[in-house]
Amino acid sequence: MKYNIPVLEPDIGAREMALVDDAVRSGWVSSTGEYIGRFERNFADYCGRTFGISTSNGTHALHLALTGLGIGPGDEVIIPNLTFIASANAVTYTGAKPVMVEVDKFTWNIDPVLIEKYITKRTRAIMTVPLYGNPCDMGAIDIIAKKYNLFVVEDAAEAHGSVYQGRKCGSFGHISCFSFYGNKTITTGEGGMCLTDDKNLYEKMSLFKHHGMTPYKEYSKKYWHEVVGFNYRMTNMQAALGCAQLERIEQFITAKRRNNMLYRKNLRDVSSITFQEPAPDSESNYWLTSITIDASSGVSADELGSELKKVGIDTRNLFFALSLMPPYSKNASGLDISVDISQRGISLPSSSKLTESDIRNVCTEIKRILA
Numbered sequence: 423m424k425y426n427i428p429v430l431e432p433d434i435g436a437r438e439m440a441l442v443d444d445a446v447r448s449g450w451v452s453s454t455g456e457y458i459g460r461f462e463r464n465f466a467d468y469c470g471r472t473f474g475i476s477t478s479n480g481t482h483a484l485h486l487a488l489t490g491l492g493i494g495p496g497d498e499v500i501i502p503n504l505t506f507i508a509s510a511n512a513v514t515y516t517g518a519k520p521v522m523v524e525v526d527k528f529t530w531n532i533d534p535v536l537i538e539k540y541i542t543k544r545t546r547a548i549m550t551v552p553l554y555g556n557p558c559d560m561g562a563i564d565i566i567a568k569k570y571n572l573f574v575v576e577d578a579a580e581a582h583g584s585v586y587q588g589r590k591c592g593s594f595g596h597i598s599c600f601s602f603y604g605n606k607t608i609t610t611g612e613g614g615m616c617l618t619d620d621k622n623l624y625e626k627m628s629l630f631k632h633h634g635m636t637p638y639k640e641y642s643k644k645y646w647h648e649v650v651g652f653n654y655r656m657t658n659m660q661a662a663l664g665c666a667q668l669e670r671i672e673q674f675i676t677a678k679r680r681n682n683m684l685y686r687k688n689l690r691d692v693s694s695i696t697f698q699e700p701a702p703d704s705e706s707n708y709w710l711t712s713i714t715i716d717a718s719s720g721v722s723a724d725e726l727g728s729e730l731k732k733v734g735i736d737t738r739n740l741f742f743a744l745s746l747m748p749p750y751s752k753n754a755s756g757l758d759i760s761v762d763i764s765q766r767g768i769s770l771p772s773s774s775k776l777t778e779s780d781i782r783n784v785c786t787e788i789k790r791i792l793a
């Protein structure tokens with residue numbers, strides 16, 4: 423193999439090792455310890471939010487958010503048809519029904535113009551997903567949510583540091599949720615977080631996160647549970663890793679934006695390639711630079727991916743549209759755009775560690791395969 427270029431890899435250095443080492447040595451290896459609160463405060467500050475609640479992963483953050491909002495059986499939650507399956511699964515866990523809406527052809531995000539058509543008496547919330555880091559049209563979504571009195575939950579699991587109209591993703595809606603999985607823009611290994619400005623929601627989510635254990639003042643009230651909660655806690659060691667990663671987040675995002683710029687420059691003459699485009703007045707973190715391949719090239723996205731693999735370049739097919747997969751294929755129709763994008767799309771190597779020559783090499787190979 424000519425190259426060894428991963429699609430995504432974490433950048434973990436000396437600072438990360440030092441803080442994790444400190445957390446381990448402190449003896450506070452479970453979910454109590456100084457790094458938990460520090461990571462929650464620092465990440466909430468970074469996004470421009472008041473409260474942060476760390477979780478065991480991003481999927482649990484979504485489930486906790488929906489539970490905190492009181493969403494359950496009989497309710498409907500609007501989600502885009504093109505997203506990672508955890509967005510839909512979190513809705514399903516609550517007993518509510520995810521209702522998939524078509525995406526915009528250019529941004530690949532939920533199309534606000536189509537949302538109203540899917541609103542029923544049962545609709546309680548809209549979940550927005552800035553796909554691959556690309557911000558959603560939150561202005562238009564906010565207007566619809568207010569008109570129908572719906573909650574907005576941001577699944578910002580891919581959008582650390584992305585900006586819409588001067589505000590960071592993760593600062594929109596009633597609750598926003600993040601993932602810190604190993605391939606996300608910053609990582610804690612496994613991990614997630616809910617952010618909100620609402621004290622009441624913060625307290626509800628904290629309650630459910632810690633086994634539903636009622637906060638106590640008197641000794642005799644310890645281990646009193648008013649609700650069936652979960653254990654969705656992050657460990658202090660993970661939070662230590664997160665604190666170190668957060669100190670370096672601008673470096674990671676700058677590198678990802680540079681990657682995207684170089685791909686656009688090097689592939690600009692390839693007419694069969696279309697990039698995922700940002701919405702007006704927004705800036706993606708370019709977590710994953712993603713493109714679609716036009717049928718006119720005679721090469722499918724899957725063929726391109728497997729040819730690149732042969733020379734040691736790792737890529738990723740896009741998420742399958744939810745409506746294509748067994749758990750969500752029932753009562754889904756008229757979702758042709760998301761299905762088409764998901765079948766013709768591919769995500770290119772997007773690590774913050776990539777060099778300019780890595781990207782030039784990827785582009786040279788893409789042009790060779792498509793020629």
Ligand SMILES: *Cc1c(COP(=O)(O)O)cnc(C)c1O
Binds near residue numbers: 505580602603614
């Ligand atoms: C990664 C991701 C999640 C889930 O996060 P985990 O930490 O893997 O549970 C949810 N939604 C989206 C859009 C994601 O990309």
